[in-house]
Amino acid sequence: MPNKHLIKEFEKQIGRQNVMAEEADRQAYAYDSAVLDAVVPALVIRPTTTEELGQTVRLCHRHGLPLTVRGSGTNLSGGTIPSSTESVVIVTNALAEIIEINAQDMYGVVQPGVITANFAAAAAEKGLFYPPDPGSQTVSTIGGNVAENAGGLRGLKYGVTKDYVMGIEFFDAAGELVKSGSRTVKCATGFNLTDLMVGSEGLLGVYSQITLKLIPPPKAQQAMMAVFDSVEKASETVSAIIASQIIPCTLEFLDNFTIRTVEDFRQAGLPVDAEALLLIEVDGHPAEVEDDAAQIKELCTRQGATKIQMAQSAAEKDLIWQARRDALPALARLKPTTVLEDATVPRSKIPEMVKRINEIGKKYHITIGTFGHAGDGNLHPTILTDKRNHEEFSRVEQAIDEIFETALSLGGTLSGEHGIGLAKSKYLENETSRGTILYSRRLKKALDPKNILNPGKMIGEG
Amino acid sequence: MADIRKLVRLLNELDEELVCCTRCGMCQAACPLYGETGRETDVARGKLVLVENLSKEILDNPEAVKERLDRCLLCGSCEAACPSGVKILDIFLKARAIITGYLGLSPVKKAIFRGFLSNPDRFDRLLRWMARIQGPFSKQIDETLGSSCARFMSPVIGDRHYLPLAKTAWHKHAHRRFKRPNHSGPKVAFYPGCLIDKVLPRVGDAAMRVFDYHQVDVFVADQVPCCGIPALAAGDRQTFEQLVRKNIQIFESVDYDYLITPCATCTSTIKKLWPLMTENFPAALREKVLAISEKTRDINEFLVDVVNIQPIGDQPISEKRVTYHDPCHLKKSLGIFSQPRAVLSALPDREFVEMREADRCCGMGGSFNLQHYDISRKIGQKKSSRIIESGADVVATGCPACMMQITDLLSHAGCGIAVKHPVELYAEALDKMGETEAAAHTPASEAKAK
Numbered sequence: 081m082p083n084k085h086l087i088k089e090f091e092k093q094i095g096r097q098n099v100m101a102e103e104a105d106r107q108a109y110a111y112d113s114a115v116l117d118a119v120v121p122a123l124v125i126r127p128t129t130t131e132e133l134g135q136t137v138r139l140c141h142r143h144g145l146p147l148t149v150r151g152s153g154t155n156l157s158g159g160t161i162p163s164s165t166e167s168v169v170i171v172t173n174a175l176a177e178i179i180e181i182n183a184q185d186m187y188g189v190v191q192p193g194v195i196t197a198n199f200a201a202a203a204a205e206k207g208l209f210y211p212p213d214p215g216s217q218t219v220s221t222i223g224g225n226v227a228e229n230a231g232g233l234r235g236l237k238y239g240v241t242k243d244y245v246m247g248i249e250f251f252d253a254a255g256e257l258v259k260s261g262s263r264t265v266k267c268a269t270g271f272n273l274t275d276l277m278v279g280s281e282g283l284l285g286v287y288s289q290i291t292l293k294l295i296p297p298p299k300a301q302q303a304m305m306a307v308f309d310s311v312e313k314a315s316e317t318v319s320a321i322i323a324s325q326i327i328p329c330t331l332e333f334l335d336n337f338t339i340r341t342v343e344d345f346r347q348a349g350l351p352v353d354a355e356a357l358l359l360i361e362v363d364g365h366p367a368e369v370e371d372d373a374a375q376i377k378e379l380c381t382r383q384g385a386t387k388i389q390m391a392q393s394a395a396e397k398d399l400i401w402q403a404r405r406d407a408l409p410a411l412a413r414l415k416p417t418t419v420l421e422d423a424t425v426p427r428s429k430i431p432e433m434v435k436r437i438n439e440i441g442k443k444y445h446i447t448i449g450t451f452g453h454a455g456d457g458n459l460h461p462t463i464l465t466d467k468r469n470h471e472e473f474s475r476v477e478q479a480i481d482e483i484f485e486t487a488l489s490l491g492g493t494l495s496g497e498h499g500i501g502l503a504k505s506k507y508l509e510n511e512t513s514r515g516t517i518l519y520s521r522r523l524k525k526a527l528d529p530k531n532i533l534n535p536g537k538m539i540g541e542g
Numbered sequence: 543m544a545d546i547r548k549l550v551r552l553l554n555e556l557d558e559e560l561v562c563c564t565r566c567g568m569c570q571a572a573c574p575l576y577g578e579t580g581r582e583t584d585v586a587r588g589k590l591v592l593v594e595n596l597s598k599e600i601l602d603n604p605e606a607v608k609e610r611l612d613r614c615l616l617c618g619s620c621e622a623a624c625p626s627g628v629k630i631l632d633i634f635l636k637a638r639a640i641i642t643g644y645l646g647l648s649p650v651k652k653a654i655f656r657g658f659l660s661n662p663d664r665f666d667r668l669l670r671w672m673a674r675i676q677g678p679f680s681k682q683i684d685e686t687l688g689s690s691c692a693r694f695m696s697p698v699i700g701d702r703h704y705l706p707l708a709k710t711a712w713h714k715h716a717h718r719r720f721k722r723p724n725h726s727g728p729k730v731a732f733y734p735g736c737l738i739d740k741v742l743p744r745v746g747d748a749a750m751r752v753f754d755y756h757q758v759d760v761f762v763a764d765q766v767p768c769c770g771i772p773a774l775a776a777g778d779r780q781t782f783e784q785l786v787r788k789n790i791q792i793f794e795s796v797d798y799d800y801l802i803t804p805c806a807t808c809t810s811t812i813k814k815l816w817p818l819m820t821e822n823f824p825a826a827l828r829e830k831v832l833a834i835s836e837k838t839r840d841i842n843e844f845l846v847d848v849v850n851i852q853p854i855g856d857q858p859i860s861e862k863r864v865t866y867h868d869p870c871h872l873k874k875s876l877g878i879f880s881q882p883r884a885v886l887s888a889l890p891d892r893e894f895v896e897m898r899e900a901d902r903c904c905g906m907g908g909s910f911n912l913q914h915y916d917i918s919r920k921i922g923q924k925k926s927s928r929i930i931e932s933g934a935d936v937v938a939t940g941c942p943a944c945m946m947q948i949t950d951l952l953s954h955a956g957c958g959i960a961v962k963h964p965v966e967l968y969a970e971a972l973d974k975m976g977e978t979e980a981a982a983h984t985p986a987s988e989a990k991a992k
């Protein structure tokens with residue numbers, strides 16, 4: 081039960097309707113999309129103005145209360161699970177104003193709670209393009225995207241969130257407003273705090289305003305689907321495409337298990353015998369698109385694709401992407417618990433990685449469907465289980481350990497886009513070094529001496 | 543008060559369904575309520591967590607869970623969007639019934655449901671009486687829409703622009719028996735539902751006009767018990783079951799091919815919720831429930847898929863436009879969205895235009911509108927601006943509850959757009975076409991039986 085005086089104080093500053101102290105309300109902010117145990121916070125605050133956001137941080141600082149910022153709570157690494165039952169959760173979804181979209185200088189300025197897809201749509205209305213498109217874009221917030229450095233299907237050609245962040249204003253641990261970056265394309269003013277803030281998972285500051293780069297949209301697109309009878313051929317094709325110096329905007333991979341599951345779910349006529357599918361899209365100037373598409377088609381054939389289907393219309397293009405969009409929903413329906421992992425390897429190691437994931441699945445007798453962003457080496461091995469079955473779930477945990485070990489041994493990384501949070505903090509030293517952890521902890525300690533900003537996440541207890 | 547252990551045990555039976563929620567949060571984009579409030583307890587994910595926590599004794603406050611569970615339009619938008627296929631509405635309805643069973647029904651609801659709703663005769667009498675006294679208390683406000691508002695400040699009605707009650711229930715003068723027992727066309731039992739029966743009888747009349755034109759043989763019972771959804775939504779399973787039994791009694795002796803309703807909510811209740819919530823019925827009765835639910839069709843679906851209606855006349859280009867709002871209970875619950883559009887595209891004097899977000903909930907949500915009028919209205923205002931922006935002069939929709947909500951919204955906006963059921967527009971077109979031309983068009987003898 082949270083302290084009555086404290087609640088009163090927050091209510092006075094932030095307004096009664098934006099302070100949630102009842103247990104039932106607090107329980108609804110105890111989890112996120114990661115498969116981890118919930119922790120019920122002491123208080124949930126939903127500021128409606130930047131001033132209130134700063135006020136909330138200052139109050140937490142004064143009382144030494146740990147705070148966890150929450151956008152939409154869709155992260156897959158436990159980043160928004162409160163650090164302890166003493167924690168205050170700050171919800172940003174009332175700070176959802178698109179402050180400016182500047183078509184002339186091609187940037188947008190938003191509050192942190194703006195929904196990613198809404199921002200992209202607003203930019204599109206002005207004839208501009210915001211490429212980062214996480215699968216959760218209809219619900220995830222820009223603040224959450226920046227804090228996790230979220231990626232998406234277009235990462236291969238257009239990069240991820242960090243490639244679009246030009247500036248961030250944030251409150252530091254004491255609630256002091258810090259401004260970094262600018263609306264100009266170039267900016268060499270001061271420390272590069274903007275980049276420090278990207279991917280900081282709520283540990284270094286609370287974003288209050290974000291300036292994002294926008295680009296002109298491509299004039300033409302061509303989508304296609306290539307069918308393969310072996311995973312090796314499919315992944316060698318990925319390398320071949322990259323080596324030929326064509327960069328598709330999207331290059332996605334589906335394994336046989338995922339293909340069959342999607343087909344059962346949608347009956348869209350996918351080749352269920354295929355060992356792997358590549359879903360490819362090129363975009364750009366119409367002439368270039370035509371050229372690239374022809375070249376990729378030829379490459380796929382040469383690499384042994386058994387069939388290549390070019391989308392002839394918007395409807396056919398949609399059908400191809402529907403298969404990819406269905407991957408997670410279709411898998412998620414098979415079993416109660418879905419653990420969506422994020423292991424990423426250099427692109428040339430994809431065949432090896434897919435093979436090893438399958439072996440791990442067999443070894444631990446668990447079901448794993450693999451799909452993902454082949455073009456950038458970011459795979460999503462998706463483990464289907466039932467967390468109520470403790471025996472099976474402990475095998476799942478072992479398998480996950482092994483998946484990450486494998487990714488690291490192949491020169492990969494723990495997270496392509498989902499962040500470290502609570503879920504993967506125990507592996508962090510393996511990828512980096514003891515020194516990295518210590519350095520990060522010293523940095524955090526210097527910036528947040530009371531250790532109130534999302535403590536215990538990513539770099540563990542300081 | 544019942545034993546908390548029993549509550550926990552009953553809720554635990556929902557575990558198989560509850561555990562399927564992966565907490566992905568994708569329901570946030572779909573939920574109209576969350577769209578307004580941004581509160582996690584208003585979206586499916588948060589509600590499911592609370593039910594699960596109550597069932598696992600992590601939370602010991604059924605009142606708090608009930609209150610949050612009740613803040614919901616039961617629109618099913620979340621379920622339609624859920625990647626994991628969680629049966630969200632089933633869980634919500636069952637949990638509401640279980641928790642209400644434990645906490646007891648509020649005295650007001652008890653009086654309404656057990657006193658009136660479950661007794662169709664008494665319900666009719668009450669409404670007749672209310673229809674009689676409503677005159678002095680209300681005044682007409684919009685002619686196109688036929689809406690009224692309260693003449694005096696009223697805490698119940700507030701600032702609503704409502705459709706007045708019919709003087710007598712529609713079925714009282716519309717009931718009829720099959721005329722042609724040996725006839726080959728489809729034989730339908732027509733189920734108007736409470737709102738059409740008591741507030742929008744013109745829709746019932748239009749349906750009859752259309753059936754007659756297509757030579758569909760119709761049966762209308764001389765009693766119309768409610769389909770039970772208001773009771774079920776309030777967690778009153780007892781009244782719900784009573785109503786299902788009453789309806790079964792009426793239709794079991796009738797030999798019909800389809801049970802047709804012009805109400806999206808009734809259709810989805812009979813088709814989906816009757817089977818879901820009658821698992822404990824005795825086998826013989828249960829079979830009757832399943833049989834009736836199997837034969838139930840939405841009227842648009844019936845006209846397009848069974849009667850196979852064709853465009854009327856030569857489709858002259860017209861200035862007049864009609865747009866369509868997808869009732870949640872038709873599109874999200876039953877997947878019916880092309881048929882009403884086909885009906886509207888058959889109209890000779892109107893061009894069909896899509897509005898943006900045609901399937902966004904209008905905010906009615908049955909009794910949600912009564913309990914949370916402000917939020918309901920805010921959700922609805924998004925709908926009315928989409929309607930206005932479409933440039934249509936009529937908005938059609940296949941659910942009388944949506945019709946009432948949209949009437950209220952458009953009446954407040956004062957924009958001169960009419961609200962109609964697709965069947966009304968179709969009937970109007972038939973009338974306009976006149977008798978001579980009428981002879982040239984598809985008669986029902988060509989219609990596929992069953």
Ligand SMILES: Cc1cc2nc3c(=O)[nH]c(=O)nc-3n(C[C@H](O)[C@H](O)[C@H](O)COP(=O)(O)OP(=O)(O)OC[C@H]3O[C@@H](n4cnc5c(N)ncnc54)[C@H](O)[C@@H]3O)c2cc1C
Nearest residue numbers: 151152153154155159215221223224227230231282287497
């Ligand atoms: C179905 C599904 C598909 C997904 N697909 C993708 C994908 O394709 N690519 C991808 O990268 N991710 C994906 N994700 C993961 C997730 O959606 C992203 O991590 C997303 O960026 C999280 O956004 P959010 O608003 O939900 O943030 P939250 O989950 O609420 O928060 C994430 C982190 O950001 C911090 N944070 C949030 N707001 C602020 C702020 N204002 N200041 C400081 N810190 C803040 C939080 O403390 C937390 O550590 C997916 C998730 C799901 C459930």
Ligand code: SF4
Nearest residue numbers: 563564566567569624
């Ligand atoms: S969309 Fe479905 S699985 Fe995801 S959080 Fe909502 S109810 Fe749960």
Ligand code: SF4
Nearest residue numbers: 573614615617618620
């Ligand atoms: S039924 Fe409608 S209002 Fe209720 S939680 Fe689902 S989407 Fe929201």
